[in-house]
Amino acid sequence: MSxxxxxxxxxxxxxxxxxxxxxxxxxxxxxxLNSIARxxxxxxxxxxxxxxxxxERGREEGLSDALLDRLKLTEERIQKxxxxxxxxAGLEDPIGEVTRMWKRPNGLHVxxxxxxxxxxxxxxxxxxxxxxxxxGLCLKAGNAVLLRGGSSAFRSNQVLTGxxxxxxxxxxxxxxxxxxxxxxxxxxxxxxxxxxxxLDVLIPRGxxxxxxxxxxxxxVPAIQTGVGNCHIFxxxxxxxxxxxxxxxxxxxxxxxxxxxxxxxxxxxxxxGDFLPELEKRFSGRVELRGCEKTxxxxxxxxEARESDWEEEYLDYILAIRVVDNIDQALDHIFTYGSMHSExxxxxxxxxxxxxxxxxxxxxxxxxxxxxxxxxxxxxxGAETGISTQKLHAxxxxxxxxxxxxxxxxxxxxxxx
Amino acid sequence: MSxxxxxxxxxxxxxxxxxxxxxxxxxxxxxxLNSIARxxxxxxxxxxxxxxxxxERGREEGLSDALLDRLKLTEERIQKxxxxxxxxAGLEDPIGEVTRMWKRPNGLHVxxxxxxxxxxxxxxxxxxxxxxxxxGLCLKAGNAVLLRGGSSAFRSNQVLTGxxxxxxxxxxxxxxxxxxxxxxxxxxxxxxxxxxxxLDVLIPRGxxxxxxxxxxxxxVPAIQTGVGNCHIFxxxxxxxxxxxxxxxxxxxxxxxxxxxxxxxxxxxxxxGDFLPELEKRFSGRVELRGCEKTxxxxxxxxEARESDWEEEYLDYILAIRVVDNIDQALDHIFTYGSMHSExxxxxxxxxxxxxxxxxxxxxxxxxxxxxxxxxxxxxxGAETGISTQKLHAxxxxxxxxxxxxxxxxxxxxxxx
Numbered sequence: 001m002s003x004x005x006x007x008x009x010x011x012x013x014x015x016x017x018x019x020x021x022x023x024x025x026x027x028x029x030x031x032x033l034n035s036i037a038r039x040x041x042x043x044x045x046x047x048x049x050x051x052x053x054x055x056e057r058g059r060e061e062g063l064s065d066a067l068l069d070r071l072k073l074t075e076e077r078i079q080k081x082x083x084x085x086x087x088x089a090g091l092e093d094p095i096g097e098v099t100r101m102w103k104r105p106n107g108l109h110v111x112x113x114x115x116x117x118x119x120x121x122x123x124x125x126x127x128x129x130x131x132x133x134x135x136g137l138c139l140k141a142g143n144a145v146l147l148r149g150g151s152s153a154f155r156s157n158q159v160l161t162g163x164x165x166x167x168x169x170x171x172x173x174x175x176x177x178x179x180x181x182x183x184x185x186x187x188x189x190x191x192x193x194x195x196x197x198x199l200d201v202l203i204p205r206g207x208x209x210x211x212x213x214x215x216x217x218x219x220v221p222a223i224q225t226g227v228g229n230c231h232i233f234x235x236x237x238x239x240x241x242x243x244x245x246x247x248x249x250x251x252x253x254x255x256x257x258x259x260x261x262x263x264x265x266x267x268x269x270x271x272g273d274f275l276p277e278l279e280k281r282f283s284g285r286v287e288l289r290g291c292e293k294t295x296x297x298x299x300x301x302x303e304a305r306e307s308d309w310e311e312e313y314l315d316y317i318l319a320i321r322v323v324d325n326i327d328q329a330l331d332h333i334f335t336y337g338s339m340h341s342e343x344x345x346x347x348x349x350x351x352x353x354x355x356x357x358x359x360x361x362x363x364x365x366x367x368x369x370x371x372x373x374x375x376x377x378x379x380x381g382a383e384t385g386i387s388t389q390k391l392h393a394x395x396x397x398x399x400x401x402x403x404x405x406x407x408x409x410x411x412x413x414x415x416x
Numbered sequence: 417m418s419x420x421x422x423x424x425x426x427x428x429x430x431x432x433x434x435x436x437x438x439x440x441x442x443x444x445x446x447x448x449l450n451s452i453a454r455x456x457x458x459x460x461x462x463x464x465x466x467x468x469x470x471x472e473r474g475r476e477e478g479l480s481d482a483l484l485d486r487l488k489l490t491e492e493r494i495q496k497x498x499x500x501x502x503x504x505a506g507l508e509d510p511i512g513e514v515t516r517m518w519k520r521p522n523g524l525h526v527x528x529x530x531x532x533x534x535x536x537x538x539x540x541x542x543x544x545x546x547x548x549x550x551x552g553l554c555l556k557a558g559n560a561v562l563l564r565g566g567s568s569a570f571r572s573n574q575v576l577t578g579x580x581x582x583x584x585x586x587x588x589x590x591x592x593x594x595x596x597x598x599x600x601x602x603x604x605x606x607x608x609x610x611x612x613x614x615l616d617v618l619i620p621r622g623x624x625x626x627x628x629x630x631x632x633x634x635x636v637p638a639i640q641t642g643v644g645n646c647h648i649f650x651x652x653x654x655x656x657x658x659x660x661x662x663x664x665x666x667x668x669x670x671x672x673x674x675x676x677x678x679x680x681x682x683x684x685x686x687x688g689d690f691l692p693e694l695e696k697r698f699s700g701r702v703e704l705r706g707c708e709k710t711x712x713x714x715x716x717x718x719e720a721r722e723s724d725w726e727e728e729y730l731d732y733i734l735a736i737r738v739v740d741n742i743d744q745a746l747d748h749i750f751t752y753g754s755m756h757s758e759x760x761x762x763x764x765x766x767x768x769x770x771x772x773x774x775x776x777x778x779x780x781x782x783x784x785x786x787x788x789x790x791x792x793x794x795x796x797g798a799e800t801g802i803s804t805q806k807l808h809a810x811x812x813x814x815x816x817x818x819x820x821x822x823x824x825x826x827x828x829x830x831x832x
Contacts, residue, residue, distance in 0.1 A: 019774070020752060021774070023684055023773060024775065104795055108431075108788060109785055117806050117807075118776065200806045214770050215593070216635045221638075223557060242829040243667070245831050246829065249831035250831075253832055336434060356824045356826075357438075358438070361822060363822070363825060364825070365827070366827060367826070367829055368825055371832040372825060372830070377832065378520070378525070390533050390534060390820035391533075391807060391820070392808035392823055394820050394822060394823075405810055405811075406777060406779070406780060407778060407780070408781075409780070409781045409782070410772075410782050411782060411784025412658075412782075413655070413658040413661060413662065413783055413784070414783075415661050415662055415669075415787070416788060
């Protein structure tokens with residue numbers, strides 16, 4: 001079989017599995033999730049042994065220390081995957097919810113009911129814990145899943161999906177509920193892009209390059225995730241200590257994630273006081289790049305160019321622009337924002353309101369760090385990524401975002 | 417300017433307009449809708465004069481009578497467009513609804529609020545009334561819209577969008593809220609497919625060829641609409657008169673629309689009685705194509721081939737298959753259905769339940785005609801098409817389906 005045929009066959013099996021899955025009870029699904037958790041914990045030695053092979057190969061191929069660290073599975077990380085699955089088992093099952101139901105004048109009962117999406121394709125990069133997380137979420141929402149992991153984690157992903165499939169079969173689920181694409185050949189991805197007949201959605205989890213490629217090339221509907229060119233606007237009325245805390249946290253808590261701050265906008269009335277304090281607060285931990293007005297206040301920093309407004313640094317770098325007023329801040333965000341997370345720090349009621357209403361982003365904040373854009377922090381449970389598009393899902397995607405609805409109509413012979 | 421530059425410039429203006437639109441009050445939007453309705457009624461002569469030019473050119477180009485009829489605008493049809501707009505004005509505005517809001521343990525208030533999608537692209541075919549319908553729906557939901565109509569209706573669409581834009585400007589809306597792509601050049605469509613920066617969604621309304629092309633070629637997220645290979649399963653326990661009425665209605669009320677019946681599945685225990693009655697009922701109005709078992713019962717019909725199970729006839733043709741049991745009916749629908757509308761006629765409670773649960777389609781019926789899959793019939797008001805995909809919208813798309821949500825988070829200095 002060619003690679004195309006192999007991947008297509010897996011997707012077809014996934015679709016067959018999804019038929020059975022849609023009728024599985026919550027109790028059965030939770031039982032399977034808990035059993036997988038237990039089995040993972042009991043298979044630690046085996047998992048780590050195979051993970052070491054991935055690590056060794058990665059080292060030979062010159063993977064960076066950061067990537068090697070993401071790849072590594074330890075006792076603690078396996079434990080964390082298992083407890084993640086138990087958390088998912090504890091979440092409310094979204095399937096079967098009647099979102100609304102009404103009776104028409106002709107007596108038809110029309111109801112909208114929540115059902116699984118069907119088959120979800122996930123294309124992701126290094127971290128093998130994603131394999132277990134998304135498999136668990138997809139399973140809980142009644143979906144089959146076709147996983148295409150990064151080639152550096154191939155063996156680790158194989159052993160993890162192998163364990164998951166074993167337990168699923170033992171607990172009465174179709175074996176092809178959770179499948180890993182069984183090749184690291186890049187042509188497998190091109191095939192996945194064309195599998196409209198079998199896949200209901202494709203979710204890329206990884207860097208901007210991967211996401212762009214999926215959006216442009218896939219004819220399977222995709223959900224765009226993760227690119228975050230996030231801003232904080234420090235208004236003239238901001239509480240300065242609060243603003244310092246929020247900016248510091250949003251930039252430095254975890255600079256490599258999508259909800260980290262990238263460009264700071266500061267009202268000119270407060271900039272003269274605020275920027276020197278901020279520079280002091282960062283005390284060299286963050287490289288600052290400023291507009292002309294910024295550099296008039298704190299001169300010893302780099303010059304910000306047009307490209308700085310557009311860039312998602314994902315690093316200890318911060319672009320700074322002094323703005324005349326909230327309108328200019330809103331214009332800047334409209335022009336350069338990636339519709340992920342945007343925040344204002346202000347004590348002015350009307351400006352807070354305007355910011356909340358006028359900024360078009362997945363998450364809009366007043367007086368809080370952009371770092372909260374996260375399924376766990378929102379209280380949605382685990383997430384399968386943060387959607388930065390507007391269709392179907394926006395912001396952190398929890399279980400509900402892995403479902404769709406259908407209309408069910410009960411009649412007694414009505415015709416039109 | 418090249419065609420690409422022109423279309424891109426229109427999309428950019430639409431995005432600018434959408435910024436203003438998202439803050440427009442319901443009262444302003446309804447006022448505009450009612451004013452457009454009035455202006456259309458008062459501009460009947462002008463509209464019909466220009467529509468005649470389209471008609472004449474269509475005749476010269478050899479358009480079929482059916483297409484010419486779809487193109488034609490009469491006093492009555494203009495009146496219908498106007499009253500459609502008034503109906504939309506009367507619908508509840510979906511924008512601003514807080515779909516849920518909760519407080520996190522750290523004191524953050526997290527709310528999810530309904531907002532416009534932004535800019536909607538619509539690619540459609542002959543009927544100029546679509547121009548007014550979708551413009552009205554997009555406006556009510558706070559969206560800007562870029563319309564690409566069929567070339568045969570180009571002048572009619574120009575005059576209609578011209579009137580709409582005039583009224584919008586007069587009532588304080590951006591002039592580029594509703595725009596028609598100002599060229600019939602086919603390259604405009606290719607450009608639209610790439611405008612991810614400005615368009616939030618693309619909705620094709622037309623034949624399967626158009627829809628397939630949009631799904632395969634557009635990198636702007638698209639909503640797949642309208643292809644309906646619909647089935648009715650007449651179970652052994654069906655009330656025979658009810659089944660006859662429903663099958664007749666679903667097939668012959670309007671065979672050219674997507675919710676019309678295409679393949680009839682009949683339980684073998686009832687087929688011997690039911691099929692002759694059905695043949696009698698149709699009395700030659702419908703061409704029947706049957707499987708072997710069907711032709712053993714009613715021999716004077718065509719033979720159904722594999723391709724008949726796959727085809728959406730949109731005509732007075734019906735494929736018929738006799739099935740052993742409900743499992744075979746469900747398998748047939750799983751294999752050949754387009755997930756649009758599927759119905760069972762049965763008096764058996766458990767079979768009705770199984771059908772509702774196991775059939776994966778936008779609308780699943782017990783004892784009613786598939787013809788009810790329609791925004792108006794469901795009571796959703798006007799619709800912008802019937803989604804047969806699972807992401808974002810499924811089934812008839814009303815106003816709510818033209819919106820998205822965003823999270824708004826109110827804090828008092830929280831950091832992570």
